[in-house]
Amino acid sequence: MPSLLHIDASIRRTGSVTRELTDFHAAEWQRNHPGGGYAYRDLAADPVPHLTHAVREALLDPSGEHGEPPQERALNEALTAEVRGATTLVLGIPMYNYAIPSTVKAWLDRLVTPAHMVAPGAGAGLLGGKSVVVVTARGGSYAPGTPREGWDHQEPYLRAVLASIGLADDLTFVHAELTLATVVPQMAGLKPQAEKSLAAAYEALRLPAA
Template sequence: MPSLLHLDASIRRTGSVSRDLSAHFAARWRDRHPDGGYVHRDLAAHPVPHITHAVREALLDPSGEHGEPPHERALTELLNTELRDADTVVMGVPMYNYSIPSTVKAWLDRVVTPANMVTPDGGPGPLAGKSVVVVTTRGGSYAPGTPREGWDHQEPYLRAVLRSIGLARDLEFVHAELTLATTVPAMSALKPLAEQSLTRAYETLTSLAASSAEPPAPARSHIR
């Protein structure tokens, strides 16, 4: 039975483009896999605490005693279990100040660990084989030839850090750009381009959800 891990990070509870897009993918995926496992983790509503020195030491050496509180160890184990149990991961990640929300970084700090890393000899690591869809939303555009080309520190970082834990082989980025065109008067002329970008994002996510394979591994279903 396939399983989906659905992550959201927008601080907006309503009117969030990244939430709408990630929910669209999740709904299409669940239509295709009605008996599949599903976990929704809202990193904005329930932020993962930033790691402390003790937590970091425990991540590097899980067998040792480092003084991290039991609830911290339990949270780390839960986050890693959710990721390992998933066959498909969809991440709704808005761009804040040219990069990712700190809540996403806090989640990554718990799962980007030696236990999940690709092996030194180039082996894929224990997380290999998952499909990952990263939905990003940006108020402006960072495409080649735009004034802010090269200012995108969202996709390059996520692509690199996900590669380090073996999630690069089936990794798709879906961008919705110019989302501020609907609210910033100075960007009003860009509304048609914003609408085109959003339409393409929905179409791409529909296609990705429809093409999702059904792996044989069993999974548990719960919503958080």
């Protein structure tokens, strides 16, 4: 049965571009998959704790005893089950200071395990075959020719880490850029470009009727 895992990470409860875009895509997906499974996790409202030594050792060797609290092992199992059970993932990941939120890093740290790691050219792995849509919002632009070209440490990292655990077979990035143009006076002249970028993001996330 098709199943969607919907992840949000924005610290903004209202006015979040990534939340609005992932909600739109999730609604499109559910319209096309009536009766399909759906799971939601909000990494801002319910953050995954950062790794401790004991938790990391348990992830590397889940059959051993490493002194991690029982709730940590239960959390690892729950996070793993959510990803393994999904056929599609939509991840709303804003850019904070040129990279991903630490809450997303903490979530990924629980998934990068020997059981999931895939060597280059070595097949699909346990998490292979899923469709992954990463929705980002960026206050500025990092496109070729812009002043901050090369400052994007969000998409390159996500591509690398998702590929390392087999989640890059069908990986799509959808960026809404220049989101600060509406609030930063110095960027006011970029509002038309920001609106165009947001409209393009919605169009990219629209699904044809099944």
